Amino acid sequence: MSSQNKKGRQNMSAKLYVGRLPYSTTEEELKTIFGAHGTVTSAQIIMDRDTGRSKGFGFVEMETAEQAEAAIKSLDNSEVEGRSIMVNMARPKEDRPSGNSYRS
Secondary structure: EEOOOOOOEEEOOOOEEOOOOOOOHHHHHHHHHOOOOOOOOEEEEEEEEOOOOOEEEEEEEOOOOOHHHHHHHOOOEEEEEEEEEEEEOOOOOOOOOOOOOOOO
């Protein structure tokens, strides 16, 4: 998901972590909140697989890193439905061992 800017350089999308969300927040609301700062290419609320309820965090992908930075500056520690949300660049997913195996 990249586009070229006027100087011919590639603009890469940027994924943001959004924490401390109200449990009632929907993916559409997340798109609207972040859409004020640029083009949202995806928004995902992480759900508990057993209960089907929100875990209170999610991820938003913005079209460019510049838009992501603008969203962080504006929305980090801002209030959504009475809760102060946390917004920062998402870290790459770490490889996790499967199962309960461990080495001594």
